[in-house]
Amino acid sequence: QVQLVESGGGLVQPGGSLRLSCAASGIIFSSYTMGWYRQAPGKQRELVAAVTSGGTTNYSDSVKGRFTISRDNAKNTVYLQMNSLKPDDTAVYYCNARRSKPRTNYWGQGTQVTVSS
Numbered sequence: 001q002v003q004l005v006e007s008g009g010g011l012v013q014p015g016g017s018l019r020l021s022c023a024a025s026g027i028i029f030s031s032y033t034m035g036w037y038r039q040a041p042g043k044q045r046e047l048v049a050a051v052t053s054g055g056t057t058n059y060s061d062s063v064k065g066r067f068t069i070s071r072d073n074a075k076n077t078v079y080l081q082m083n084s085l086k087p088d089d090t091a092v093y094y095c096n097a098r099r100s101k102p103r104t105n106y107w108g109q110g111t112q113v114t115v116s117s
Contacts, residue, residue: 001025002097003024003026004095004097004106004109005024005095005108006021006022007022008020009093009112009113010112010114011114011116012085012114014115014116014117016115017081017084019081020079020113021079022077022108023075024077027106029073029076030053031099033050033051033053034050034051034071034078035050035051035069036048036050036078036080036094036095036096037094038094039092040092046060048060049067049068050096051069051071055071062088066083066084067083068080068081068083078095080093082113085113085115086115089113090114090116091112091113092110092112093111093113094107095107
């Protein structure tokens with residue numbers, strides 16, 4: 001059974017930092033592209049950052065320079081370090097694991113991030 005379990009969300013003031021973690025089980029973690037998505041109320045889910053099995057990263061323009069995605073294949077865990085947080089970063093953040101061959105796509109349950117003074 002595949003599980004993606006996020007942790008690290010919470011309430012933080014503008015300008016603060018949070019580190020999200022996503023622990024995966026039931027998959028060959030090192031073969032998956034891992035990503036973080038977010039969904040704010042009334043908005044569509046959007047990609048925040050992703051890291052391929054080879055370590056290549058990509059970020060949405062809105063978080064470039066502030067967020068860093070990383071993975072630890074030995075721990076089957078992907079991280080999202082979020083710095084200089086803004087109120088617009090408030091959303092539920094979801095962990096995603098996807099692979100093209102065979103085509104598979106898994107989601108975590110989400111963790112709430114609220115940026116407010």
